[in-house]
Amino acid sequence: MNTHFALPLTRVKTSLLCVMLASALVACGTTPHSPGSTNNLLQQANxxxxxxxxxxxxxxxxxxxxLxxxxxxxxxxxxxxxFERQDYPKAIDAATEAxxxxxxxxxxxxxxxxxxxRLAVTSLGEIRADTPLSDTNKSEAETLVKELRDTLGEAILIPGVKPANRPAARPRPRPTVPTTTAKPQADAPTPPVASKPQPAATPTPSTTSSDPFGALR
Known part of the structure; x- marks a missing residue:
């Protein structure tokens, strides 16, 4: 009697175990964390x-x-x-998660x-329409505006404002090297002009003979 009941119970347990294993395998095959499903959703979103x-x-x-x-x-x-939907709080939340x-x-x-x-600009418009800023909030807003002006530039923060033209920097003078003027050299003494040798005088024949007795002869 017990043997007849034991066999069906064993088969039932085995069948239940097979069903559980099959369900687990199916769940693993269709897990939402699979990259294929995520990539598919990304493609559809693009x-x-x-x-x-x-x-x-x-x-x-x-x-x-x-997923x-x-x-x-x-x-x-x-x-x-x-952001494209102009739901800026949700855009900030999603970007913070990123x-x-x-x-x-x-x-x-x-x-x-x-x-x-964009949220700040919207809030600023609402404040202008309803109530002015308190002293504390105004001081903090001025600090934020200064930081934005330093980061973005006044022309971007306030449309229509042209940036101030800075004067052109003057070129630095180049250092001048003192030039030494060469002293004029003293006039070298001119060498004396060599005098041309005078031609030797040709002796003129003397009219008087060196012999004192020549006229008596």
């Missing part, structure tokens, strides 16, 4: 962005961020899509900066 549909791209990238939350690329793409995974991501920093600036 196509949606190129087609001018950032809302659809944000939906696809949100799914990709759940592969450790990917910095997914979070940067999601931040870009949220920086948490890649602290040197210049693209994520740029999205955070520009999104924050």
């Amino acid at each position: 196509e949606a962005m190129n087609a001018g549909a950032p809302d659809r791209a944000a939906e696809l990238l949100t799914q990709a961020s759940k 592969n939350p450790t990917s910095e690329l997914v979070w940067v793409k999601l931040a870009q899509a949220q 920086l948490a995974r890649s602290p040197n991501s210049a693209e994520a920093r740029s999205i955070i900066f520009v999104s924050s600036m």
Whole structure:
């Protein structure tokens, strides 16, 4: 009696074990963390962005961020899509997630900066319409404006303002080397002109003979 019941129970346990193993294998084959599904979502999101549909791209990238939350690329793409949707708080959140995974991501920093600036401009317009700034907030705002002016330049921060023209630097005078003027040399003594030798005088024949008795002869 016991033997007859033991065999079916063993078969049932074996069947349940096979079903559990098969389910586990199917789950592993369709795991959401597979790179193929993430890449597929990224490709579809890029196509949606190129087609001018950032809302659809944000939906696809949100799914990709759940499938592969450790990917910095997914979070940067999601931040870009949220920025194009003009949902700047969500763009900042997604870019912050990207920086948490890649602290040197210049693209994520740029999205955070520009999104924050647009939120600040919107808030500034609301403050002008409702209430003025308090002294503390005004002082902090002036400090931020100064930092932005130093970073971006006044022409970018305030459109229409031309940067001041700096005077052209004068060229430095070159050092002059003193030139020594050569002293005129003393006139060398002119050698005396050699006098031409006078021709020897030809002796004239004397009319008187050296013999005193020649006339008597």
